[in-house]
Amino acid sequence: MRLQKIVMKNFKPYREQIEITLNRDCTQANKHIFVIYGDNGFGKTSLLDAIYWGLFGQKARKTQLLFNDKEAKRKKTEMFVELTFYDEVLDRTYVIFRKATKTATSIHETLEVIVNGEAIVGDPLLKQEYIEQYIMPYEISRFFFFDAEDVKTLAREQGGDTVKDSVELLLGLKAIRESIEDMDNVRQDLEKQRKKYLKEEGKLQEIGRKLNEVSEKLELYKKRYENVKAELKSKKEKLSQLRKDLAEFGYEEIKKLAEKRDALELKLKSLTEKKRGDHERN
Structure with a gap:
């Protein structure tokens, strides 16, 4: 099972609709490992939040905190995340589409799960159970999607x-x-x-x-x-x-940091002694 594509709109810093396609040439032999890197504040964690919210909704991330700041000020707006997974063993494509519509008084969340082009019929709870049974159990998700700091x-x-x-x-x-x-x-x-x-x-x-x-x-x-x-x-x-x-x-x-610190302390000591010597001569 690998994540193929992420599409989102009005999600945290991603205001306009954005689509990210992961390398389709990735095979099971190289374990489907993707590293997303960039400077602080450029949306790496927000991308991780989008994956978690798309998969698990309110259970993983609080929906009301995920709207783009500018969109959140409007009386009515919506955001969505669409995730596409592919299972090589079963030759199955799963599309998860989670949307939240915000009004002045409430937030309404909807969920669609499509398997090989056919939508799963039922209430949101049934669809969520399907995701966690066949695509990604919530209990082990942190072993597949995590910040670099979580490695430690x-x-x-x-x-x-x-x-x-x-x-x-x-x-x-x-x-x-x-x-x-x-x-x-x-x-x-x-x-x-x-x-x-x-x-x-x-x-x-x-x-x-x-x-x-x-x-x-x-x-x-x-x-x-x-x-x-x-x-x-x-x-x-x-x-x-x-x-x-x-x-x-x-x-x-x-x-390495300790060696660097010792070198700086030694240099500081040398400069201090030199300054003291110059002062005494004067």
Whole structure:
């Protein structure tokens, strides 16, 4: 799943409609990592806010604080954010269109979710649940969209349950494990039925067929479970290395600053002694 395009209007500093298209040549091999950089005050954080608000609305960002300052002074105005995602595995395109209309007394928010050109029908709550189930769970969003300053926070965390639960949720590990347990329960029930109807050949054949299907699915889920477990282990190792690299980077930066400070103090001391000597000679 990767973010392809962002379109927005009257959102914080972006007053006129603006469209940002991310590199379509990005492949799964290079992990879909995009870095947006620029000087302070040029809208980097606002772009991040637009993504969060587009995905999660009021749950992530307070809508009333997101209108462009000049537009917010008008009696009636509207802002919107449109996000386009593409899922390479399922070959599916998702378009999320969230709009807020502001009047003198109220703010009304609407949400549309379009999958491969077909709109999801239902109330906003249903559509929001669809986004968090199939596009981006809110609990793990901070591992995909974050300010550079948040890297230090992630690196300082020991991971533990927070990172583990989030990665498991992303990979579907919990769902696979629960599916295996459910399939085992179904198989046990079918075994009981098979014994009960052992003398009834017709029923026995049907139960046997179902048992084979369940067994095949169970084996498939077990293989998927092992594969995801291995992938989780690899990601945890990479996360550990990232923390280590960030810690070393921080140490080197502090060391350089300390050396620079010592050099300046030494220079200041030398200048002070020279000035004192000149004063005594005079």
